Amino acid sequence: MQAEQAARVLMPVEAEAYVEALEPLTIKDIGTERWLKQHEYIEKLNMQAIISASTNEDEFVKEFLVSYDKLPVLIHELLTVEVWQQKIFSILVRMDFQPSSTIPVYTVLYHEATIINLLETIMYHKDTCESAEDSMLDLLDYCYRKIVDLIARSSEVEEEEVETLPNIREFVEHPTTFEDLKKQQRALDFDVAVKAVSILRYITDHLDSLPLSTTHRLLNTHNVPILLVQLVENCPWTRESAGRLRKYVDGKWQEVPQEDRMRLTKTEGQVWIALYNVLMGPNCQQKYEYNDYNKNQVLKVRGYLHEVLLDQFPHLAELQRYLEHLSMMEPPAARKDLVLEQVPEVRERILQENKGKWEALAKHQVKTVFNPSTEQLKELSKRWAVTYNLDLLESMLLDPPKCALCGAPASKRCSRCQNEWYCRRECQVNHWPKHKKACELMAQPKSALS
Numbered sequence: 112m113q114a115e116q117a118a119r120v121l122m123p124v125e126a127e128a129y130v131e132a133l134e135p136l137t138i139k140d141i142g143t144e145r146w147l148k149q150h151e152y153i154e155k156l157n158m159q160a161i162i163s164a165s166t167n168e169d170e171f172v173k174e175f176l177v178s179y180d181k182l183p184v185l186i187h188e189l190l191t192v193e194v195w196q197q198k199i200f201s202i203l204v205r206m207d208f209q210p211s212s213t214i215p216v217y218t219v220l221y222h223e224a225t226i227i228n229l230l231e232t233i234m235y236h237k238d239t240c241e242s243a244e245d246s247m248l249d250l251l252d253y254c255y256r257k258i259v260d261l262i263a264r265s266s267e268v269e270e271e272e273v274e275t276l277p278n279i280r281e282f283v284e285h286p287t288t289f290e291d292l293k294k295q296q297r298a299l300d301f302d303v304a305v306k307a308v309s310i311l312r313y314i315t316d317h318l319d320s321l322p323l324s325t326t327h328r329l330l331n332t333h334n335v336p337i338l339l340v341q342l343v344e345n346c347p348w349t350r351e352s353a354g355r356l357r358k359y360v361d362g363k364w365q366e367v368p369q370e371d372r373m374r375l376t377k378t379e380g381q382v383w384i385a386l387y388n389v390l391m392g393p394n395c396q397q398k399y400e401y402n403d404y405n406k407n408q409v410l411k412v413r414g415y416l417h418e419v420l421l422d423q424f425p426h427l428a429e430l431q432r433y434l435e436h437l438s439m440m441e442p443p444a445a446r447k448d449l450v451l452e453q454v455p456e457v458r459e460r461i462l463q464e465n466k467g468k469w470e471a472l473a474k475h476q477v478k479t480v481f482n483p484s485t486e487q488l489k490e491l492s493k494r495w496a497v498t499y500n501l502d503l504l505e506s507m508l509l510d511p512p513k514c515a516l517c518g519a520p521a522s523k524r525c526s527r528c529q530n531e532w533y534c535r536r537e538c539q540v541n542h543w544p545k546h547k548k549a550c551e552l553m554a555q556p557k558s559a560l561s
Contacts, residue, residue: 160232191461
């Protein structure tokens with residue numbers, strides 16, 4: 112019991128209290144004491160959710176967020192800080208604002224990354240997606256915006272600007288200039304966009320359980336199948352120069368050894384799963400309109416379905432056969448159901464409530480929250496040191512692995528994907544039906560790389 116408690120940032124009763132206290136805040140609230148307290152709650156909930164998911168423990172943070180109907184609140188907070196970045200932070204940049212410390216501003220930028228990370232951790236589950244309710248349309252639009260920006264930026268990034276996700280503790284211990292802060296914003300934006308890919312994949316997993324307007328918006332308003340094709344073509348998380356290949360994995364750019372160049376990363380796997388879902392799902396096939404442009408774009412995927420990829424993800428053989436069939440036929444017309452289409456409301460409401468106030472809000476926040484005195488900064492630094500207890504998180508995640516089925520200490524690893532751990536053969540066999548799909552995605556047969 113003591114060991115289990117040690118491996119937690121929050122006890123269930125604390126997590127429940129934090130979740131229950133979450134509330135929608137306004138642009139004007141950002142940076143205030145009330146906002147900072149909520150940021151601390153979300154940061155700790157995020158850390159605990161990661162630990163629970165990584166150690167196959169009870170995911171009580173997710174359960175509380177669903178039972179207290181707080182997914183719409185998280186999505187509202189995500190969109191609020193997104194709008195703040197677009198409207199307020201851009202004004203701070205134009206003002207040539209030089210605060211005594213960049214930490215308060217960076218905390219707001221980091222808030223978006225914290226929320227998206229929490230959502231990425233919990234939205235794998237069907238009940239989490241369902242509990243988003245009408246806010247799901249806003250989250251879908253958010254992911255679309257982030258991915259479009261990611262694709263647009265992929266050709267613009269200069270080689271010397273290595274966008275590695277910064278550690279917030281470094282900002283507490285080693286203050287930076289506002290110019291450095293702008294560069295770190297780009298790094299955070301990139302990481303957030305990569306996580307948006309995962310969330311989009313989870314939405315496509317559960318389309319049959321979501322409102323019909325979600326499917327309609329995904330397929331016909333945003334044309335997500337073509338967006339995913341563009342991700343396959345552009346691969347923004349891969350960079351190659353001077354014979355060196357780097358891929359963005361776990362928040363940092365890592366050089367890839369020659370023998371691993373064809374191995375799928377988690378993000379690449381998410382793209383292919385999402386593409387499979389939107390092209391092969393029966394409901395999507397009935398509702399997606401294959402005009403000449405859409406058909407030609409989708410057929411480009413055939414050039415990427417090579418043998419090494421199919422060895423890693425055998426399910427894509429079905430997609431390959433479907434595309435060959437599509438190339439030789441005229442697909443049936445999309446089914447035109449009468450849909451009373453819902454539209455996303457959260458972001459539009461935030462924009463309308465603050466229309467014409469952006470300059471005044473920026474000046475107000477510069478005076479009241481973003482330029483603290485030396486004494487205030489000392490107090491804030493102590494507070495942040497407790498909130499961002501990254502050493503604790505790292506030590507917890509480095510604990511001995513646990514069995515994916517029963518949670519007991521594990522010493523045996525799946526020999527195929529090297530990703531899941533088991534305490535004994537029986538647990539591995541019993542867990543195989545659930546693990547099979549992920550194993551086929553992540554496994555890399557040595558023969559395919561030779």
